Amino acid sequence: MIYIIEDDKIMAECIAKACKDYETKIFSNAIEAMANIDQNMPGLIFLDILLSGPDGFTFLNELASYSDTAKIPVVIISSLNLKDQDLSEYGVVGKLNKDTMYPKEITAYAKRFADQSLHSSSH
Amino acid sequence: MESEVSSILIAAHELKAxxxxxxxxxxxxxxxxxxxxxxxxxxIIDVSERAIKQVNDLTKIAHLEDGLFKMEPVSVRGVCDDVVAELKHLFRFNNRELNIRYTNQSRLVIANSDLLHSVVYNFCLNAMHYSDQETLSELTVQDHNGRVRVGVRDFGPALPMDVWREMKRGWIEKPVSIAMRPGSSGLGLYIASTFSRYMNAEVGAVRHRDGTSFFVELPISKQASLFG
Structure with a gap:
């Protein structure tokens, strides 16, 4: 399962299309995503930063504060320039810029991390 | 100069999305x-058309002083119906609803129909962006203190105090970044405010605990009273 937390529905759908071989769930805000996480732990999260309500950084903090969710890999998808920021302690495994990213980059992250979580959960 | 540059940057940021x-x-x-x-x-067509509309509005701002926009009696209901028809599909796509409610007496207002259309359009689009999913935004047209008030109510994050103060003053000087309402620089509100001022209309906002109402109050056309 891949979570896509993005408040622009069209952008969220574009990301979901790039992950078409995986089960995805779209959330338009961080609160909804956090509320669902216990029932359905994602193998990967694509996270926008500028969200309505709590922003992506608040979500990352929340995620990092629980032992189980701290392990979920997160890929930030934002138009903010975050390339020089080290967010690895929040589980951030990648950053994509909305203005320049390609669907194949999204697919590559899905393949790498969502597949990995499938394998680790089957053991 | 610095403020002009920051306005351009904010507008550019919004148009980049x-x-x-x-x-x-x-x-x-x-x-x-x-x-x-x-x-x-x-x-692609929908998104481009919205972006083009926004750029067009910015272009119009530059031409307001040239007096290119004639003020005349305008059917306020006609303009609102057009906006709702234009945006209904977009609201549905985003799991939101846009309704319209009239209580005014079908009066004509003194306005420029093109600019009034942009004001109402920007208010509605703003409501769509900042309302929660599966909520209703309502466009209302009512008589108010000898004017016609066109208002849009949304249910979402409350409007930040600084923007509300500017709206209360009746005039947004420049696009301002609205951190509580991401994805927006407040460009739409700036456009609506500038066009309203040109039309001698008053804009304002009411903060609710569960959202915001933006409104514009327009002078009633005397021609309307002949028919009314």
Whole structure:
């Protein structure tokens, strides 16, 4: 399962299309995503930063504060320039810029991390 | 000069968002089958049209002083009906609803129909962006202290105090970044405010605990009272 937390529905759908071989769930805000996480732990999260309500950084903090969710890999998808920021302690495994990213980059992250979580959960 | 540059930057930031979307949609065409492609194509058209509209509005601001926009009796209901018809599909796509409610006496107002259309359009679009999913935004047209008030109520994050103060003053001087309402620089409100001022209309906002109402109050046309 891949979570896509993005408040622009069209952008969220574009990301979901790039992950078409995986089960995805779209959330338009961080609160909804956090509320669902216990029932359905994602193998990967694509996270926008500028969200309505709590922003992506608040979500990352929340995620990092629980032992189980701290392990979920997160890929930030934002138009903010975050390339020089080290967010690895929040589980951030990648950053994509909305203005320049390609669907194949999204697919590559899905393949790498969502597949990995499938394998680790089957053991 | 510094404030002008910051306004340009804020406006540029807001206009960049639809361009990124169009790029992603175009890239996603490769991932789709024929049927889905036509859906993507219509999304590309929708997003481009909205962006073009916003750029057009900015261009109009530059020409306001040239007196190109004639003030005349305008059917306020006609303009609101057009905006709702234009945006209804977009609201539905985003799991939101836009309704219209009239209690005014079908009066004509003194306005420029093109500018009034932009004001109402920007208020509605603003409501769509900042209302929660599956909520209703309502466009109301009512008589108010000898004027006609066109208001849009949304249910979402409350409007920040600084923007509310500017709206209360009746005039937004420049686009301001609205951190509580991301994805927006407040450009739409700035456009609505500038056009309203040109039309001698008053804009304002009411903060609710569960959202915001934006309104514009327009002078009633005397021609209307002849018919009324």
């Amino acid at each position: 639809p361009m990124s979307l169009i790029r992603q949609l175009a890239l996603s065409l490769d991932l789709e089958n024929q049927d889905a492609n036509s859906h993507v194509r219509s999304q």
